[in-house]
Amino acid sequence: MCGIVGYVGGKQARDVVIDGLRRLEYRGYDSAGVALVSDGEIAFDKRAGKLANLEKAMEGSPLPASTTGIGHTRWATHGAPNDLNAHPHLGAKGRVALVHNGIIENFATLRDELERAGHDLVSETDTEVAAHLVEAELDRGADLTAAMQAVCRRLEGAFTLVAVDGEDPARVVAARRNSPLVVGIGEGENFLGSDVAAFIEHTREALELGQDQVVTITRSDVSVTDFDGNPAEGRRYHVDWDLSAAEKDGFDWFMRKEIFEQPRAVADALLGRHDETGALQLDEVRISDEELRDIDKIVIVGCGTAHYAGLVAKYAVEHWTRIPCEVELAHEFRYRDPILTRNTLVVAISQSGETADTLMAIRHARAQRSKVLAICNTNGSTIPRESDAVIYTHAGPEIGVASTKGFLTQLVACYLLGLYLAQVRGTKFGDEIAAVVEELQRMPGHVQQMLDEAEKVYELARGYADTRSVLFLGRHAGYPVALEGALKLKELAYIHAEGFAAGELKHGPIALIEEGLPVFCVVPPRGRDQLHDKMASAIQEIRARGARTIVLAEEGDQEVAPYADDTIPLPVVPTLLQPLVAVVPLQLFACELATVLGHDVDQPRNLAKSVTVE
Numbered sequence: 001m002c003g004i005v006g007y008v009g010g011k012q013a014r015d016v017v018i019d020g021l022r023r024l025e026y027r028g029y030d031s032a033g034v035a036l037v038s039d040g041e042i043a044f045d046k047r048a049g050k051l052a053n054l055e056k057a058m059e060g061s062p063l064p065a066s067t068t069g070i071g072h073t074r075w076a077t078h079g080a081p082n083d084l085n086a087h088p089h090l091g092a093k094g095r096v097a098l099v100h101n102g103i104i105e106n107f108a109t110l111r112d113e114l115e116r117a118g119h120d121l122v123s124e125t126d127t128e129v130a131a132h133l134v135e136a137e138l139d140r141g142a143d144l145t146a147a148m149q150a151v152c153r154r155l156e157g158a159f160t161l162v163a164v165d166g167e168d169p170a171r172v173v174a175a176r177r178n179s180p181l182v183v184g185i186g187e188g189e190n191f192l193g194s195d196v197a198a199f200i201e202h203t204r205e206a207l208e209l210g211q212d213q214v215v216t217i218t219r220s221d222v223s224v225t226d227f228d229g230n231p232a233e234g235r236r237y238h239v240d241w242d243l244s245a246a247e248k249d250g251f252d253w254f255m256r257k258e259i260f261e262q263p264r265a266v267a268d269a270l271l272g273r274h275d276e277t278g279a280l281q282l283d284e285v286r287i288s289d290e291e292l293r294d295i296d297k298i299v300i301v302g303c304g305t306a307h308y309a310g311l312v313a314k315y316a317v318e319h320w321t322r323i324p325c326e327v328e329l330a331h332e333f334r335y336r337d338p339i340l341t342r343n344t345l346v347v348a349i350s351q352s353g354e355t356a357d358t359l360m361a362i363r364h365a366r367a368q369r370s371k372v373l374a375i376c377n378t379n380g381s382t383i384p385r386e387s388d389a390v391i392y393t394h395a396g397p398e399i400g401v402a403s404t405k406g407f408l409t410q411l412v413a414c415y416l417l418g419l420y421l422a423q424v425r426g427t428k429f430g431d432e433i434a435a436v437v438e439e440l441q442r443m444p445g446h447v448q449q450m451l452d453e454a455e456k457v458y459e460l461a462r463g464y465a466d467t468r469s470v471l472f473l474g475r476h477a478g479y480p481v482a483l484e485g486a487l488k489l490k491e492l493a494y495i496h497a498e499g500f501a502a503g504e505l506k507h508g509p510i511a512l513i514e515e516g517l518p519v520f521c522v523v524p525p526r527g528r529d530q531l532h533d534k535m536a537s538a539i540q541e542i543r544a545r546g547a548r549t550i551v552l553a554e555e556g557d558q559e560v561a562p563y564a565d566d567t568i569p570l571p572v573v574p575t576l577l578q579p580l581v582a583v584v585p586l587q588l589f590a591c592e593l594a595t596v597l598g599h600d601v602d603q604p605r606n607l608a609k610s611v612t613v614e
Ligand code: M6R
Pocket: 303, 304, 305, 306, 349, 350, 351, 352, 353, 354, 355, 358, 401, 402, 403, 404, 491, 607, 609, 610, 611
């Protein structure tokens, strides 16, 4: 959720920290704050609202020069998003400033204890107790590193903490448990960030920290320990995203740019995953063929859009492998005592790799001895690190809060996994697998074809600015597309939207149909198991009751054309791969409608890019 930055080096810390926060603002934008160490004291400013509010305030009343600082952009958990609850929080004497991402679950007990000892806590946050506790340790003679270690030993929950000591300008100290933190290694300067976007402008050398570790950065040194002070090691890696990949490239929104990057992203997700005969080679799947052959059940977990990618995957994976496949929301899975064995493969889908619900789900699965495979976009994030195997989606940085290229590349990774399992287990012949791979290779071109028609979708969207409710219908692999179309509209345009399996209409939802209600209908390709004809009937039924139908169907589909108020043609592709193209106009529609309505498309209200609390 929240974004965190730390810096010590030779530059103006204020500028480095603000730049880092700007790149992390997608993680939360309820408030922002900066603390610097200057002349033996902490100088700070923090404001409710977006980072721009803080910057404006700092123009009028600049913070002093300093080369050591921390910053925070907040997605509120404890306490309203106001100035007082904004981070950084200070210790009792104002010697320590501290920022936090996560939830300190035992904060009420700790707060009681502090108040009984005479501490005056001024905010409603869980974070402030950590600032007071760290400062109390300094008062007892510890240095900042030892103080952080001692406090972390007492905290329960999920947290990344970053702190500075007003009397020690040479270091910034951070800690992590169940919450993300990366170190950026520079020359004569070092950085901390919730993710690499915080410092990518300055260095692409990074250090990934393990669970329950404390890191101390100075200008020239990075040292890692566990919470008991024992030396520990992080994993160094080179970041292959560059700064321009994280900029808008002339688009009005990151989301729109990311939608248009999808042909490239799909191509990258396929790159190097098969040989010239079409045989799959997934080197990152470090689970032996023997173990893969023993799998008797697959459970796919994820949240939001990632969950919908899993729903699509079920159709493909079961069809190709004949392994029973369940798909479940990660938060529901974790707390219902699911049946898992050594022969269950749990597939965790997460763009960020930091979603707390999904992380808890895989920890539970591993504790039951099940194998866990992550499908993830973020190198160095927690979910792949805690999994037995990973398929990276290679979508590049996804900054817009609404997932777009993340979704398409998750679908590609799921298809690759399904085909790989079919190859290892022999449930498909080599030439059958090669034929699907060939179809997949054509998908970047098909996605581009959808984007070439963007203007028509925008025009359509502009006509719906007064709409208060929209329905989405699909069947088979088109059903998750309907769900995803509805989610995009809810989160971006704040319009009530629901996705339904078209077959379910007559079991209730058809009662919602009234004169003029817009209904998107995702029509399966022609000629498969009567699915197409059944969908055509559903469209006629809703149109007869006054719905305004927006029909996504194969180009040249004359059977549904008479019942469409608007048509969005789709390229001719196999049913299982159709989601890759059908979802694109739904993304474009939501993006444009939200723009017309004047909403912040990249940072919709109440949301955060990475949901790192349960
Ligand atoms: O980073 P993850 O893929 O784990 O995130 C999962 C969901 O929070 C995410 O897909 C969310 O639903 C997006 N806002 C959808 O656009």
